[in-house]
Amino acid sequence: MSITLSLVLLLSISAHAQQPESKGELRIYHRATQIGTVANREFKDDKGRVVKVIYYTGPDLDTSNLREEQLRVQSSRTTEYDEYDCPIKSQTYDQNGKLTHIEELLCAEGTATRRLRIARSPQGIKRGEFRHTATGSAQTGLEFDSNGEKVIAITGQLPSDTDLVHGWGDVLHGFALGIAANREKGPQQDVRVHVSLKNTGNEAGQVMVSPVLVELKNSNGQVIEPKPQYRINSNQTGFNHCPSYLQMAGPARGRAQSQYGYGLGEQYERLSPGKYSITVSYCVQGQSERLVSNTIEIEIE
Numbered sequence: 001m002s003i004t005l006s007l008v009l010l011l012s013i014s015a016h017a018q019q020p021e022s023k024g025e026l027r028i029y030h031r032a033t034q035i036g037t038v039a040n041r042e043f044k045d046d047k048g049r050v051v052k053v054i055y056y057t058g059p060d061l062d063t064s065n066l067r068e069e070q071l072r073v074q075s076s077r078t079t080e081y082d083e084y085d086c087p088i089k090s091q092t093y094d095q096n097g098k099l100t101h102i103e104e105l106l107c108a109e110g111t112a113t114r115r116l117r118i119a120r121s122p123q124g125i126k127r128g129e130f131r132h133t134a135t136g137s138a139q140t141g142l143e144f145d146s147n148g149e150k151v152i153a154i155t156g157q158l159p160s161d162t163d164l165v166h167g168w169g170d171v172l173h174g175f176a177l178g179i180a181a182n183r184e185k186g187p188q189q190d191v192r193v194h195v196s197l198k199n200t201g202n203e204a205g206q207v208m209v210s211p212v213l214v215e216l217k218n219s220n221g222q223v224i225e226p227k228p229q230y231r232i233n234s235n236q237t238g239f240n241h242c243p244s245y246l247q248m249a250g251p252a253r254g255r256a257q258s259q260y261g262y263g264l265g266e267q268y269e270r271l272s273p274g275k276y277s278i279t280v281s282y283c284v285q286g287q288s289e290r291l292v293s294n295t296i297e298i299e300i301e
Helices: none
Strands: 025-028 039-044 050-057 072-080 089-094 099-108 114-120 126-132 138-144 151-157 175-181 192-199 206-208 212-218 247-249 255-258 274-282 296-300
Touching: 151 175, 151 192, 175 274, 175 296, 192 274
Parallel strands: none
Antiparallel strands: 025 039, 039 050, 050 072, 072 089, 089 099, 099 114, 114 126, 126 138, 138 151, 151 255, 175 192, 192 255, 206 247, 212 274, 274 296
């Protein structure tokens, strides 16, 4: 089945769907979520489709005696549909009504089965692309750089038509690390390094990934030490010194897994303007070698 983005089907989206007139249906949660959401209010169109949701916080995380008048708007989301009930566009707003996030969805032609979801910034820049199987299940997630053009992280099934913008490091016991920055030139506080781990031939899917060593060098080849709280003991980077309690299940064969990112503004003191190189390596339990990423170049303005 071919894919279609039904953004032109505006006539199928009724005015009632765009501006629900009812007070909506309020639901107070049994407990607050991790981000402090305690309730939501859903608005539906005349077809029973949810076209708007308002999320609320409360005076505290205890919802047992929460009253409606105590609720405060946390965020909201609106959704548009095509004539086949595919939610083709969603927009998220903060507590002040400012647009913060946009999602576009492509469904299989003539159905509501998801095929491709695109996340965008309020300015319309692509942040992520999420591919689905023919049955609508999640398959592959791609993260993009600050310009929305280059792939900087991969999660899920390895795609055949694209790859990390700067590739991967050498394969070690079936695993490889790949890194890329959200921007290759800019202020230190705006540069963040993304790390992906892929499995090319390890059937067990197990890997030790700590301690993680981020090696930042200036143009003279000098290693820049991170802030004290981010430094690791050199005795833990060698053979058989990986803390066993930090063992992690890696991705299955033929899949990738996006790892924790590293902000240069967060982990390093003020860097002098200029060019730097970055390499990331993982400690692998029981191995004398470390799993080493590719090396990337960035420029601090």
